[in-house]
Amino acid sequence: DQQVKQNSPSLSVQEGRISILNCDYTNSMFDYFLWYKKYPAEGPTFLISISSIKDKNEDGRFTVFLNKSAKHLSLHIVPSQPGDSAVYFCAASNGTGANNLFFGTGTRLTVIP
């Protein structure tokens, strides 16, 4: 059962515009959410996170929004740059036990110069 879902497998955006990547989750016990960025042939790297006590977290061009009632989070990248082209994984955690991080299937972002 996929507890974290990224329904858009791919997204294309013009350079300079906003990229919005979406993620939905089903488990209301999740209390921490993360976004990872992955380039081909490399491991995922941590990008930004948000605790369930917040609804927004911003880090430079990257902002994550959390809507707990809808069990939905999104990652906004403004302005988008060609170097942002990568696969983005959403992940959610309940912090309990060793196997506590659940990943979405990823969204491939392509930023067109």
Next chain:
Amino acid sequence: SQTIHQWPATLVQPVGSPLSLECTVEGTSNPNLYWYRQAAGRGLQLLFYSVGIGQISSEVPQNLSASRPQDRQFILSSKKLLLSDSGFYLCAWSETGYGYTFGSGTRLTVV
């Protein structure tokens, strides 16, 4: 600071041959360790995780096995590779808490 090392970076193996991928972590003690696989065009699939030496939990029945002979060493093995074992294998670690840190991955091609 903590670092994670994973090797080899790429590997081409014939069907039926054995496999051994190694992962080591530095700068931390008693980490939780994980093996993931990303098949072509797919998401991240958790294969194994370990909370301590000799303690292995398997998430998906596989042609693979894992071992943790030392606190900061995690090994992924197979006795006989299948074509379907091809993929990108990732090791990760975490301390108790939130978030994982990933290694650079191993591209395995079974031919």
